[in-house]
Amino acid sequence: MTTIGIIGSGNIGSTVARAAIAHDYDVVIANSRGPQSLQDLVGELGPKAAAGTVEEAARAGDLVLVAIPLKAIGALPPEPFDGKIVIDANNYYPQRDGQIAELDDESTTTSELLQRQLPGAKVVKAFNHIMAPEILSTATDPGTSGRRALIVAGDDQAAKDEVAAFIDTIGFDVLDIGELAEGWRIQRDTPGYVGRLDSAGLRQSVEAAKRYRDM
Template sequence: MTTLGLIGSGHIGSQLARAAVAHGYDVLVSNSRGPDSLSELILELGERATAGTTADAATADLVAVAIPLKDVQNIPADLLGGKIVIDTSNYYPRRDGTIAPLDAGEMTVSEFVQAHFADARLVKAFNHIQAPAITDDAQSAGTAERRALIVAGDDDDAKKIVSGFIDAIGFDVLDIGPLSASWRIEAGTPAFGPRRDREELEIDIAQATRSARH
C-alpha cells in the first residue's frame, strides 16, 4: 500500500495527509470545494501530494473519510465498494442533527457509516485523537509509553492494513474488536481524547459504559 486518499481536508484530513507524506506515502486529497481550493495544502505537502475529486481519492490504496458525519451520505454509497476505508467519524448532534439509531444506541457511529458504504471494508480509527496530536504525538516504534490508537472493524485483513499505517506514522495500535464494539471509544467515553499508551488505553476501553448515546 503506497497511496492514501483523503475524503475531507479539514483538521483531521489535512493532518493525516501531513503524517502520511512525512512517512513516505503518496496522498490524494479531496474536499467538497474542489481541487482548486487545495492548492495551498498541496504546496505545503510537496511532490507526494495531489489534489483531486472525491472520486479520485476513492481510487487510492487506502481511503480515509474525514468529514462531518452529516455529510457522509452525500458521498455515493457505491464509491468505496471493496475499498479499505478508515472511518474517523464522530457524532455531534448540534453539528450533525439528530440521528435516531445513534441516539437510541441501536448502532455505533461506524456501523451507521458502514450501513451507507455497505460494500466498503470499514475500519474505525483516528476518531479519538485531536488533530494536532496526529503529528505532535507521533513516535518511533519501540518508544517507551508510545501513544496508542484503536482500530475496530469486521474485516481482520483490513484492520491489519490500517494498523500497519497507524504504526508507520507513529503510534501503537489496540484492536478493540468489531464495529459493534466501537461505542467504547465514542465521544464521552474515558478513552476519547486523552493521550494513552497501549496499557492505559486497554484500561479505558474496559471501563467504558454504554448509555443511549453510546
Template sequence: MTTIGLIGSGNIGSTVARLAVAAGHDVVLSNSRGPQTLEELVAELGPKARAATPAEAAAAGDIVVVTVPLHAYSAIPAGPVAGKVLIDTNNYYPERDGVIAELEDGSTTTGELVQRHFAGASVVKALNNIWFEHLRTLARPSGAPDRSALPIAGDDTAAKKAVAGFLDGIGYDTVDIGPLAENRRTQRDTPVYVAPYGAYGVPVGTPAGAQAVRDLVAAA
C-alpha cells in the same frame, strides 16, 4: 508504500496527510469544495500529494480515509470506495449533525452507519478519539518508549491489519477493540476520547500507551 485517499481535508484529514507523506506515502486529497481549494496544502506537502474530487481520491487510494462531519458522509458516492479499506474517523455531535435517532437510542454506532452506506468497503473505525493537534505532536517511531496507541474496531481482520500497519508507519501503536459495533467504546464522552492524550487546546500532548488505552476502552 500505499496511496492514501482522503475524503475530507480539514483538521484530521490534513494532519493525516502530513503524517502519511512524512512516512513516504502518496496522498490524494479531496473535499466538498473542489480541488482548487487545496492548492496551498498540496504545495506544502510536495510532490507526493495531489488534489482531486472525492470520487477520484477514493479510486486512487489503497486505503481511503473518510473524515467529514457525520451529517455529510451519506452524500459521498459509495461506488468508488467498493473493495477498499476505509478508515472512518467520524464522531456524532447532535448540535452539528442533527439528531440521529439510531445513535440516540444506541441501536447502532457511527461506524456501522458508515459501513451501511459504503457496503462494498471494509470499514475500520480509527482516528476518531484523538484531537488533531495531539495526533500531530504524539507521533513517535516504532519502539519508542513514549509511543501512544490508538483504538481500532472493524469486522474485517485483513482490513484492520492494513489500518494497523498504516498507523504504525505514521507513528502509532494500535489496540484492536473488536468488531465495528465496539466503536461505541471510543465515541465522544467515553473515557478514551481525547483526554488520555492531553488537555484539549494544548498542542503538546501526553503519551497514552497500549495498556492505558485497553483499560480506558474496557471502562466504557
C-alpha cells in the same frame, strides 16, 4: 501500499496527510468544494500530494480516510469505495450533525452508518479519539517507552491489519477492540476519548466505557 486517499481537508484529514507524506506515502485529497479549493493545501504538502474529486481520491487510495462531518456521509457515492479499506474518523456531535435517532438510542454506531452508506467497502474505525495536532506532536518510533496507542475496530481482520500497519508507521501502537459495533467504546465522553494513553491504559479505558444510556 503507497497511496492514502483522504476525503475531507479539515483538521484530521490535512494532518493525516502530513503524517502520511512524512513517511513516504502519496496522498490524494478531496473535499466537497472541489479540487480547485485545495491548491494551497496541496502546494504546502508538496509533490507527494494531489487534489482530486471524492471519486478520484477513493479510487486512488490503497487506504481511504473519511474525515468529514457525520451529517455529510450520505452524500458519498458508494461505487468508488467498493473493495476499498475505508478508515472512519467520525464522531457524532448532535449540535453539528443534527439528531440521529439510531445514535441517540445507541442501536448503531457512526462506523456502522458509514458501512451502510458504503456497502462494498471494508470500514475500520480509527483516528476518532485523538486531537488533530497530536497526530504529529505525539507520534513516536516503535518500541518507545509509553508509546501512545490508537484503536482500530472493524469486521474484516485483514483490513484492520492494514490500517494498524499504517498507524504504526506514522507513530502509534495499535489496540484492536474488536468488531465495528464496538467502536462506541471510544466515542466522545468515554474514558479513552482524546486521552494520551499507552496500550495498557487505552485497553483499561475501553473496557471501562459505558453506554450513554447506562451513565
